[in-house]
Structures are given as structure tokens and as C-alpha cells.
Amino acid sequence: MQITxxxxxxxxxxxxEILVKVGDxxxxxxxxxxxxxxxxxxxxxxxxxxVVKRIAVAEGDEVSEGAVLIEVESADATATExxxxxxxxxxxxxxxxxxxxxxxxxxxxxxxxSQTVEVKVPDIGVEKALVGEVLVKAGDxxxxxxxxxxxxxxxxxxxxxxxVAGTVESVVVKEGDSVKxxxxxxxxxxxxxxxxxxxxxxxxxxxxxxxxxxxxxEQPVATQSGKVEVTVPDLxxxxxxxxxxxxxVGDRVEKDQSLCVAxxxxxxxxxxxxVAGxxxxxxxxxxxxxxxxxxxxxxxxxxxxxxxxxAKPASEPAPVAAQAPVxxxxxxxxxxxxxxxxxxxxxxxxxxxxxxxxxxRKLARELGxxxxxxxxxxxxxxxxxxxxxxxxxxxxxxxQAAPQAAVAQVASGLPALPDFSAFGGxxxxxxxxxxxxxxxxxxLNNFIPQVTQFDLADITELEAWRGxxxxxxxxxxxxxxxLAFIAKAVAFLLKEEPYxxxxxxxxxxxxxxxxxxxxxxxxxxxxxxxxxxxxxxxxKSIKQIAIELGELSKKARDKKLSPKDLQxxxxxxxxxxxxxGTAFTPLVNWPQVAILGISPATMQPVWxxxxxxxxxxxxxxxxxxxxxxxxxxxxxxTNKLTKxxxxxxxxxx
Numbered sequence: 001m002q003i004t005x006x007x008x009x010x011x012x013x014x015x016x017e018i019l020v021k022v023g024d025x026x027x028x029x030x031x032x033x034x035x036x037x038x039x040x041x042x043x044x045x046x047x048x049x050x051v052v053k054r055i056a057v058a059e060g061d062e063v064s065e066g067a068v069l070i071e072v073e074s075a076d077a078t079a080t081e082x083x084x085x086x087x088x089x090x091x092x093x094x095x096x097x098x099x100x101x102x103x104x105x106x107x108x109x110x111x112x113x114s115q116t117v118e119v120k121v122p123d124i125g126v127e128k129a130l131v132g133e134v135l136v137k138a139g140d141x142x143x144x145x146x147x148x149x150x151x152x153x154x155x156x157x158x159x160x161x162x163x164v165a166g167t168v169e170s171v172v173v174k175e176g177d178s179v180k181x182x183x184x185x186x187x188x189x190x191x192x193x194x195x196x197x198x199x200x201x202x203x204x205x206x207x208x209x210x211x212x213x214x215x216x217x218e219q220p221v222a223t224q225s226g227k228v229e230v231t232v233p234d235l236x237x238x239x240x241x242x243x244x245x246x247x248x249v250g251d252r253v254e255k256d257q258s259l260c261v262a263x264x265x266x267x268x269x270x271x272x273x274x275v276a277g278x279x280x281x282x283x284x285x286x287x288x289x290x291x292x293x294x295x296x297x298x299x300x301x302x303x304x305x306x307x308x309x310x311a312k313p314a315s316e317p318a319p320v321a322a323q324a325p326v327x328x329x330x331x332x333x334x335x336x337x338x339x340x341x342x343x344x345x346x347x348x349x350x351x352x353x354x355x356x357x358x359x360x361r362k363l364a365r366e367l368g369x370x371x372x373x374x375x376x377x378x379x380x381x382x383x384x385x386x387x388x389x390x391x392x393x394x395x396x397x398x399x400q401a402a403p404q405a406a407v408a409q410v411a412s413g414l415p416a417l418p419d420f421s422a423f424g425g426x427x428x429x430x431x432x433x434x435x436x437x438x439x440x441x442x443x444l445n446n447f448i449p450q451v452t453q454f455d456l457a458d459i460t461e462l463e464a465w466r467g468x469x470x471x472x473x474x475x476x477x478x479x480x481x482x483l484a485f486i487a488k489a490v491a492f493l494l495k496e497e498p499y500x501x502x503x504x505x506x507x508x509x510x511x512x513x514x515x516x517x518x519x520x521x522x523x524x525x526x527x528x529x530x531x532x533x534x535x536x537x538x539x540k541s542i543k544q545i546a547i548e549l550g551e552l553s554k555k556a557r558d559k560k561l562s563p564k565d566l567q568x569x570x571x572x573x574x575x576x577x578x579x580x581g582t583a584f585t586p587l588v589n590w591p592q593v594a595i596l597g598i599s600p601a602t603m604q605p606v607w608x609x610x611x612x613x614x615x616x617x618x619x620x621x622x623x624x625x626x627x628x629x630x631x632x633x634x635x636x637x638t639n640k641l642t643k644x645x646x647x648x649x650x651x652x653x
Contacts, residue, residue, distance in 0.1 A: 001050070002068045003032060003044075003071070004065075004067060005069060006065065008035060010144065010163075011064060011144040011165075012062050013035040013042070014035065014036050015035060015060060015063060016036040018057070018058075019033060020032050020070065021052065022052050022055060025050070025051050026051075028045075028047065031045055032044055032069060049072075049074065051072065051074075052072060053071045055069075055070050056070060114189055114190060114191045116189050117164050117166070118184045118186075119186050120183060121179050121183045124153070129151040129179060129180070130176060130179075131150070131173050132151065133150040133378065134171055134175055135150065136148050137171060141168075144161075144163065147159035148168075149186075160185065165188075166188040169189045170187045171186050172185060173185050226300070230274055230299060232294045240269075242260055242261070242262060242286055243262070243286070244260060244261040245259075245284070246258050246259055246260055250279065253273045253279060255275055256272045257272060258270035258271065259273050259297055260297075261352075264358065273299060275301040277300045278299065283297060350370060351364055351370065354372055355383065356383040356384075360383055360388060363385060364388055369392060374415060375416055391416055432527040435528045438529070444590040447590075449627060450587070450588050450625060451626050451631065452621055453634040453635055454583055454621055455635075455639065456617045456620065456642065457646060458617060459482065459617075460616045463601070466480060466482060478543065478550065481549070483521070483575055484549060486645065488545055488648075488651065489641060490641065491538035492538060492644065493640055494517050496640075497640075498513050500629065501514055503570070503592065504593060508627070518534070519572070520532070520569035521533075521534050521552060521574075522573070523556040525556055530566070531566065533565060533566060534549065535548075569592065570592055572586075572596070573595070574596070575598035576597075576599050582599055583619045584599065585597070585621060593624060593629060594622065596621070596622050597620070597622070598619070599618075599619035600619075601618040603615070603617075622638050
């Protein structure tokens with residue numbers, strides 16, 4: 001009996017190793033040869049038991065589906081074969097003559113003979129899947145193994161390769177269709193009647209018994225308990241990257257519950273647990289490269305019935321290269337892919353969070369594109385290949401921006417702007433140097449869980465006192481603003497509430513408390529907002545504070561601030577002065593944890609118990625980092641500040 005090459009999911013493969021020799025006695029499902037392609041390595045099992053009579057291939061030979069590998073002589077069938085051989089000879093001779101006659105016609109017209117081949121859904125490991133993306137269209141020229149559609153299930157996203165080369169004649173499915181194994185995806189017009197074009201129509205009959213055997217092996221045969229190590233199963237590729245870990249130590253998991261997501265350039269696959277129990281250890285990290293057999297987690301199993309281990313995975317059918325066992329000999333292709341990557345590990349981790357197919361992720365790695373910056377046009381915000389190309393084209397054709405702007409864009413994680421040409425067009429107006437420098441610092445606020453506490457302070461008496469003093473101050477060339485009083489009151493309060501002038505430590509488990517108070521005062525200039533620092537306001541009089549505020553404001557407007565003038569603040573005050581508005585939400589200026597916003601004061605009626613009095617009320621907006629400051633602490637801080645401002649004499653007590 002002849003053992004032939006089954007459907008291995010590719011047009012051709014190379015004989016890498018012959019696992020038997022003439023005279024060996026083999027059983028059904030014993031591996032006989034190892035075949036390798038650029039996609040996978042597959043051990044081909046025997047479909048018959050007996051003695052190896054002849055080996056028809058040698059190492060290094062290229063074979064395709066149906067090629068004879070070995071001949072096996074069955075001891076039980078020898079007598080039967082001898083009896084029927086004379087009757088079969090005429091039939092064989094006639095069949096050989098017909099084959100010879102048929103092969104003559106294609107030889108005479110190699111360039112003109114063609115046929116239409118249906119490319120169908122292979123075994124994708126699930127009963128049904130949805131067509132997430134169609135990668136070809138009618139008229140496209142495709143080669144063997146070119147991806148034609150992306151199919152998605154709740155467990156994996158897989159690109160289906162073409163089994164033939166030729167011209168796409170028609171696309172039978174569309175995005176959103178539900179498909180299963182055997183459903184026609186596209187029809188391809190092949191030229192020359194080559195072996196690759198006829199491969200889809202050949203049924204691999206020797207493989208048809210394998211699923212039945214596999215089902216028989218899956219019957220519960222044992223009760224498994226204790227520590228069970230779950231390893232990376234056969235993913236169909238030499239290496240994959242852990243893009244997401246779905247469980248934590250201590251979690252209880254069920255059998256078949258997903259543990260992690262492994263991603264290669266062809267598929268993203270959720271790896272299921274083989275047992276139910278409690279996760280006692282996790283052996284992998286995000287972005288770690290893993291291979292088949294790598295330990296993922298250890299689970300304290302709970303003693304449920306488990307299927308018998310399949311001692312010979314090579315006996316399973318391998319209709320698609322993505323499901324074939326992999327050996328170390330496929331490492332070269334993976335290394336080539338890895339060497340072409342242009343993204344850092346952090347950027348690849350960011351890409352893993354974006355909804356995109358394996359081919360798009362591979363393209364992004366090759367081009368160095370961060371997918372979170374790409375505008376998605378596919379269904380359910382899926383990033384398509386055209387989106388990546390459009391993003392790269394926009395980058396190449398856009399005018400050169402300042403380096404600070406580029407850094408800010410990466411930090412913000414925002415997608416690229418859309419094209420406005422259809423809406424009247426646009427033009428580029430460069431930001432000022434000060435604005436450009438501020439962008440990276442302001443972008444850090446995206447990582448701060450910020451809350452704002454609003455309050456009103458009665459400054460009627462304070463403003464009356466300021467009115468009495470400002471005339472004399474003006475004679476001395478000093479501008480006495482309400483801000484000088486506020487800075488003094490806040491500095492006094494920060495001595496009582498040191499956390500508001502502290503910083504969250506790098507380990508995020510402690511607070512760095514400062515020994516001095518240095519207060520940032522936001523100043524508006526024609527070029528943008530700048531924040532010079534008022535040193536030790538708690539140790540200075542209101543007159544000294546007013547003088548220094550005037551000097552800092554003048555230096556800011558004249559662009560004469562030194563780097564030292566802008567460094568070291570541990571609290572900030574920003575005031576809208578008399579510009580307008582009723583309240584606003586100032587942004588915490590990292591690494592600080594609080595900022596006080598001041599809006600213009602207005603006269604308001606305030607109930608005194610028996611009637612309404614006209615009061616000058618000052619709106620306060622305290623924004624704070626909620627990781628360091630609790631809401632109750634913030635409310636207490638603003639309440640104390642309102643009391644200090646309503647009667648500044650409290651500072652003397």
C-alpha cells in the first residue's frame with residue numbers, strides 16, 4: 001500500500017527527515033517523514049500498519065499533496081493482494097494510459113489551459129466564525145499562501161491563506177458573514193493546470209479517519225488533581241508574543257477558560273486552561289516571546305475528569321499550516337520577522353491594545369507605526385491596512401513639525417487628524433516656542449486622576465483694607481493686588497497641610513514632603529502661559545510678596561526669566577484676574593499634587609440670618625491629585641482658606 005502526502009496546507013514542502021527505513025514494522029499513525037515549509041514543520045503519519053517495503057523520497061525532495069512517500073506491505077493483506085493482482089493489472093494499465101493521454105493535452109498548451117478553483121474555509125478550530133475583513137477583490141493576482149480573508153471567533157483572529165495561485169474571479173463572502181469549514185470564500189482562475197491549482201479539489205481520504213480517532217481519545221479516562229502546569233500549545237508558529245495576561249494569581253478558572261493572549265504575525269489566539277482550579281503561579285510576562293511547551297501558569301486542579309493526553313499529535317489532520325506542529329527548524333523565518341521590527345517593547349504593548357488583524361500588526365511593526373495613532377476605518381473601530389498606509393503617507397507629506405510636538409503626540413496617544421480638504425481646506429499655523437515647550441508637560445496631566453473642589457471666599461473686608469493700602473504702595477512704585485494676600489494666606493495654610501505641597505513618590509507608596517514652600521504663580525504673556533516661582537512666601541511680608549510678584553511678572557513679559565526662576569515649585573496659583581468667568585478647572589502641574597485657581601470676584605447677596613448683605617465673593621477652584629489628597633482633605637483646605645481670606649488677621653493668631 002502506498003502512503004501519500006496528505007493535505008498539509010501549502011502547495012509544496014521539503015522532506016526534512018525520513019523517520020523510518022526499509023524493513024521497519026510500523027503501526028497506524030506512526031510518523032514516517034518530517035515535512036517542512038516556510039510556514040510550519042509537519043510529521044506525516046502512516047495510514048496503514050505493516051512493514052516498510054520501499055521509501056519513495058529522499059531528504060531534500062520537494063513534495064506536494066498526493067506524492068508517494070513510502071510503500072507498506074501488510075502481512076494480513078499479502079494473500080489478498082496476490083489474488084486480486086492479476087485482475088487489477090489491466091485496469092491499472094488502462095488508467096495509466098488515460099492519465100498519459102490527459103497529461104499530453106496540458107503539455108501542448110501550458111500557457112492557455114486554465115480552470116476555476118474554489119478556495120474554501122479550512123479547519124479553523126471552531127464551529128463558526130465571522131468574516132472580519134476581506135483582503136482581496138475580483139481581478140487581484142494572488143500567490144499560494146497569500147492571505148485572502150480574516151475570520152474571527154470569540155477565541156481567535158486568523159488570516160486564511162490561499163491554497164492556489166492565480167487571478168481572483170469572484171469573492172463569494174462579505175464582511176460580517178458567518179462561515180464554517182468548507183464554505184467557499186473566493187474562486188480563483190488558475191493558468192497552466194499546475195499541481196497547486198488542483199490541490200483544493202483533491203480530498204485527503206487517508207486523513208478522514210483521524211478526527212474519529214481523536215474523538216475516541218478525548219473520552220474522560222482519569223481524574224486530575226494537584227498542581228498542573230499549563231503550557232503553550234501548538235500555535236502553528238515557531239514563536240509568539242504574550243500580548244495580554246487574562247488571569248491573576250489566586251483567580252479561580254474553569255476548564256477551557258482563556259488564560260492569556262498569544263500573538264504572532266498570522267493570528268492572535270487566546271490560550272485556554274486545560275483544567276479547572278486556582279491559579280497558583282504565572283510564569284510569563286507581557287511581551288515575552290514563547291514557544292510551544294513554554295510554561296504559562298500553574299493551577300491547583302480540583303480533580304475533574306480530563307481527556308487522555310494525545311501522545312501522537314502528529315496524527316491529527318493538518319489542513320491548514322497554522323495548526324501544524326512546529327519544530328525548531330522554523331526559527332529562521334521568525335528571526336527574520338523579529339529583526340525587521342522598528343517598534344520598542346512599550347510601543348508593541350500599546351499596539352496590542354488596538355483592534356487590528358495580524359497582518360495589520362505585522363505591517364505596523366515593519367513600518368514602525370504606533371497603531372493607537374492611526375484613525376480606524378473598519379467595522380467596530382478596526383484598523384485596516386489602508387489606514388496604516390494613509391497614516392504613513394500623511395506623515396511623509398506633512399510639513400516638518402518641531403520635535404516637542406512629535407513627543408507630545410506620542411505621549412497623548414491621540415490618532416492622526418482627519419483630512420479637511422473636503423470641508424474647505426486648512427492651513428498650518430505654528431505655535432509659539434513657549435506653547436511647544438508646554439505641550440509635553442501638559443500631556444503628563446493625562447496620567448493624573450484629578451478632582452476639583454470649588455468654594456467661595458468673602459473678601460469684602462480684605463478688599464476694603466487693600467483699597468486703603470494701595471495708594472501708599474503706589475507711591476512707592478508697588479502694585480498691591482489681591483493675589484499678594486492670597487499667596488500669603490495659602491503659604492500659611494500649606495504649613496498646616498504639608499501634603500498639598502508634597503509629591504507622590506516614584507514607588508507610588510509614599511509621599512515626598514518638602515521642607516520649604518516655593519509657589520508657582522501663573523503669568524499670561526503674549527507668547528503663552530509661564531509659571532515663575534515665588535520663593536518662601538511664608539517667610540515674607542505681604543509687601544515683599546507684592547514687590548516680587550511685580551518683578552516676576554515683568555521678567556516673564558520681557559522674556560528675561562532664567563531657568564532657575566521656573567524651577568522647584570511645590571504648589572501653584574493661577575488667576576484669571578479681571579478677564580472674566582465664574583469658575584474653571586486648572587490642571588495640576590506634575591510633579592505637584594495641587595493647584596489653586598482664582599476667578600474674578602463679584603458682588604453677591606449673602607444671607608445673614610435675617611436678610612441679605614452685599615458681599616464681594618471670590619470663586620476658588622482647587623484641583624488636586626486624588627492619589628495623594630482625599631476629597632474631605634480638599635474641602636477642609638478650601639474651607640480654611642475662605643476663613644483666612646475673610647479675616648486675614650487669623651494669620652497672626
